[in-house]
Amino acid sequence: MFTRQKRLFLILVTLSLVPVIAYAAQKDAAKIAVASNSKNATSSISNKAGKCPYYLIFDGTGELIEVVGNPYKDAQSGAGSQTAGFLADKGVTVVIAETFGEKMIEAMRSNSTDYFQLRGIVLDAVKTVLSPGNQILMKLDRNLNPESYESYRKLINIEPGGRKREYVLFTVKKGADKVAALFLSPASEKGRSTLRLDENMWLYIPNVGKPVRITSLQSVVGGVFNNSDILRLDYAAEYFVEKMEKLSDKEELSDKYVLHLKAKTKTVAYDKLKMWVDKDTILPTRIECLTEASMLIKTIYYKKTEDFGDKIVRPSVIETDSPLYKGYKSVMIFAKIKKRTFEDEVFTLTFMPNLESLRQ
Amino acid sequence: MRLWAILAILLTLSCGIALAEEEYSFDLSEIEEKPLDIGGYLEFRPVLFGLDKNSALHKLKLYNRGKENTREEYNFTALLDGSYKKGITEFHAIVNTDFKKSYLGWSEETTLYEGYMSLKPSSMFNFNIGKKTLKWGKGYAWNPVAFLDRPKDPEDPELAREGFVVISADYIKSFDGPLKTFSFTPVLMPVYDHINDDFGKINSLNFAGKMYLLLYDTDIDFMFLTGGSKTNRYGMDFSRNITSNFEIHGELSFINDHKKRFINSDGAVFNKQYDATSYLLGLRYLTKSDTTYIFEYFHDATGFAESEMEDYFSFIDKGYDTYLTSGDDSLLKKASNVAGGNYNRKNLMRDYLYLRVSQKEPFDILYFTPSLTGIFNINDKSFSIGPELLYTGIKNLELRLKTTFLVGDSHTEFGEKQNDCRIELRVRYYF
Numbered sequence: 030m031f032t033r034q035k036r037l038f039l040i041l042v043t044l045s046l047v048p049v050i051a052y053a054a055q056k057d058a059a060k061i062a063v064a065s066n067s068k069n070a071t072s073s074i075s076n077k078a079g080k081c082p083y084y085l086i087f088d089g090t091g092e093l094i095e096v097v098g099n100p101y102k103d104a105q106s107g108a109g110s111q112t113a114g115f116l117a118d119k120g121v122t123v124v125i126a127e128t129f130g131e132k133m134i135e136a137m138r139s140n141s142t143d144y145f146q147l148r149g150i151v152l153d154a155v156k157t158v159l160s161p162g163n164q165i166l167m168k169l170d171r172n173l174n175p176e177s178y179e180s181y182r183k184l185i186n187i188e189p190g191g192r193k194r195e196y197v198l199f200t201v202k203k204g205a206d207k208v209a210a211l212f213l214s215p216a217s218e219k220g221r222s223t224l225r226l227d228e229n230m231w232l233y234i235p236n237v238g239k240p241v242r243i244t245s246l247q248s249v250v251g252g253v254f255n256n257s258d259i260l261r262l263d264y265a266a267e268y269f270v271e272k273m274e275k276l277s278d279k280e281e282l283s284d285k286y287v288l289h290l291k292a293k294t295k296t297v298a299y300d301k302l303k304m305w306v307d308k309d310t311i312l313p314t315r316i317e318c319l320t321e322a323s324m325l326i327k328t329i330y331y332k333k334t335e336d337f338g339d340k341i342v343r344p345s346v347i348e349t350d351s352p353l354y355k356g357y358k359s360v361m362i363f364a365k366i367k368k369r370t371f372e373d374e375v376f377t378l379t380f381m382p383n384l385e386s387l388r389q
Numbered sequence: 390m391r392l393w394a395i396l397a398i399l400l401t402l403s404c405g406i407a408l409a410e411e412e413y414s415f416d417l418s419e420i421e422e423k424p425l426d427i428g429g430y431l432e433f434r435p436v437l438f439g440l441d442k443n444s445a446l447h448k449l450k451l452y453n454r455g456k457e458n459t460r461e462e463y464n465f466t467a468l469l470d471g472s473y474k475k476g477i478t479e480f481h482a483i484v485n486t487d488f489k490k491s492y493l494g495w496s497e498e499t500t501l502y503e504g505y506m507s508l509k510p511s512s513m514f515n516f517n518i519g520k521k522t523l524k525w526g527k528g529y530a531w532n533p534v535a536f537l538d539r540p541k542d543p544e545d546p547e548l549a550r551e552g553f554v555v556i557s558a559d560y561i562k563s564f565d566g567p568l569k570t571f572s573f574t575p576v577l578m579p580v581y582d583h584i585n586d587d588f589g590k591i592n593s594l595n596f597a598g599k600m601y602l603l604l605y606d607t608d609i610d611f612m613f614l615t616g617g618s619k620t621n622r623y624g625m626d627f628s629r630n631i632t633s634n635f636e637i638h639g640e641l642s643f644i645n646d647h648k649k650r651f652i653n654s655d656g657a658v659f660n661k662q663y664d665a666t667s668y669l670l671g672l673r674y675l676t677k678s679d680t681t682y683i684f685e686y687f688h689d690a691t692g693f694a695e696s697e698m699e700d701y702f703s704f705i706d707k708g709y710d711t712y713l714t715s716g717d718d719s720l721l722k723k724a725s726n727v728a729g730g731n732y733n734r735k736n737l738m739r740d741y742l743y744l745r746v747s748q749k750e751p752f753d754i755l756y757f758t759p760s761l762t763g764i765f766n767i768n769d770k771s772f773s774i775g776p777e778l779l780y781t782g783i784k785n786l787e788l789r790l791k792t793t794f795l796v797g798d799s800h801t802e803f804g805e806k807q808n809d810c811r812i813e814l815r816v817r818y819y820f
Contacts, residue, residue, distance in 0.1 A: 197419055
């Protein structure tokens with residue numbers, strides 16, 4: 030007979046193994062190609078993804094399985110997209126290089142190939158990508174929301190004097206790179222919508238009457254919220270885990286993972302994130318958003334875990350404060366998160382004025 | 390005095406609204422989908438004009454009026470925006486009512502901006518019939534490819550909200566690969582007595598279309614208009630983010646057999662027909678400190694040459710002199726009537742620069758956006774410049790204070806406008 034404490038201990042151990050099991054399950058599937066300046070795994074990563082001389086291909090256990098010369102290293106044009114196609118044909122699922130051209134990134138996204146911009150030694154980069162930290166991050170994304178879903182959110186800006194400003198949004202998301210949000214209130218913002226398709230972002234304002242392409246850093250509402258709060262993609266789509274903090278003996282008993290995330294590209298809103306993840310639920314509890322120089326931009330707190338049904342159990346409230354907006358606080362409350370599939374056509378500029386028709 | 394009293398009442402009311410806000414809650418009734426939805430805004434917009442009594446357009450329009458230095462205008466607007474949904478069908482209407490008190494007394498005008506029915510059987514296809522705006526083009530201040538829209542005012546581009554009666558559809562298709570989106574929008578536009586009769590020649594059924602591509606992360610449109618109410622025209626536009634804070638856009642339009650009517654300094658009216666190629670290039674740039682720059686260059690081949698404008702202004706001067714000496718205003722009326730339609734556009738000439746600089750929330754003042762807008766006529770070196778303050782910190786209330794100064798020598802576009810400056814306050818309450 031197990032005592033109650035033993036049962037609880039076993040449950041906790043099993044839960045803490047979830048990311049490790051997930052990691053092991055993905056090992057066989059992963060095939061990692063690293064742009065390299067030589068055929069040696071201890072050489073440096075090439076800074077030209079499209080025109081590097083070699084690609085070293087590793088399996089999901091980190092073992093070098095193939096060295097291939099890049100047939101497009103001397104191409105006059107289109108090297109990036111052709112190299113991406115060449116690697117996809119070889120079954121590569123992840124590409125690592127120091128820098129990628131825009132067209133190569135685009136081609137890899139089309140092929141559903143993940144990519145990481147890393148510097149240093151080839152073998153070290155492979156270890157980073159295969160680290161449990163990155164596997165935890167992918168699991169965390171799926172725990173936060175299904176891959177394709179709809180939800181309602183209320184954003185509240187709270188000013189130092191206690192005055193509040195509220196916005197209600199309807200959000201739809203599909204896959205790693207498609208998300209759209211429609212403002213339902215207040216009346217002054219009603220009908221306004223934003224669409225993000227990969228790196229492209231548009232804003233539709235009913236008074237203007239047509240969607241306008243905006244720079245992704247432009248804020249679509251006033252106040253502490255920015256676009257990345259409103260149109261957030263999966264964390265693993267924009268960041269990779271550079272380091273998972275090594276815990277001291279005492280901290281081993283801690284119930285949190287501490288992940289240090291780095292933005293995959295310069296276009297991501299924050300250069301770095303420091304993320305505290307609950308070991309049991311693999312859900313974030315706190316995230317610090319940092320600049321390249323580790324200056325704190327804002328802190329996000331995930332609170333009040335709630336069962337939304339259909340196995341979606343996640344925090345229902347996100348609070349944000351920022352040293353840049355002293356005394357201000359912003360709160361995001363989630364409701365009606367629901368798995369739902371959408372046609373790709375929903376995430377197009379032409380469809381933007383019709384987003385309201387998706388509400389059921 | 391009355392103006393200040395009304396302002397004080399509005400500000401008091403708005404503070405009351407802010408203080409009366411309820412404690413936060415996320416009541417699911419807030420997100421309930423309702424078949425009938427009505428919103429809109431109420432607006433009060435007093436304007437003070439500083440008149441330029443020596444300008445050609447003052448002489449043309451106000452020659453027989455008083456000789457005051459300033460003029461006031463009070464505008465009250467109610468805009469109702471309603472929709473009704475049932476299944477895949479939606480009815481949508483926007484009605485605007487303006488009350489204006491100016492030197493001409495009180496006037497009222499109610500306009501149906503939009504009123505159409507939509508069928509939305511799937512996310513790939515929708516069909517619309519009724520009065521609707523199409524808003525083609527990527528330019529912020531000007532849109533040479535907006536073949537089916539009313540011209541917009543570069544100083545306030547959001548004002549052109551009245552559409553035309555059309556039958557249109559959207560077909561959308563998404564793809565993987567460099568071409569991510571394809572959509573096609575065919576449009577039928579009837580122009581007959583009482584239907585779109587201000588668009589062009591009547592008794593024509595016009596056909597237009599727009600093809601949209603999202604190709605290599607670039608928005609690209611190709612459009613055309615044919616059918617007889619206007620001469621055939623074709624165009625394209627594009628928009629693309631170069632970096633995450635830098636966007637470029639452009640438009641190009643070809644108008645076959647454009648007919649231009651102009652007047653010489655003796656009052657003789659001429660017609661000229663030629664193929665006109667107009668284009669626009671622009672950018673939007675956002676700095677780290679949240680300053681947005683919108684810059685555009687516009688070449689309008691349908692515009693007047695500098696010499697043609699000089700002739701027009703000279704003829705007005707001649708007509709005004711005749712009026713002063715003999716009381717005969719026939720020449721002024723001729724200038725107004727014969728060539729009026731052509732000379733009534735917001736920007737008359739050929740080459741312009743537009744710059745708008747806006748700063749989001751300076752000095753950490755939330756919801757406050759000051760901006761500066763300038764339009765420069767490259768041909769005659771005249772320009773307008775307008776500082777603007779926008780505050781949206783009170784729920785559903787928008788306060789905008791805008792000033793515009795028009796600067797230019799004699800016989801230049803902005804130098805000959807009837808105002809030297811204009812100051813306007815816009816108080817808009819959304820419901």
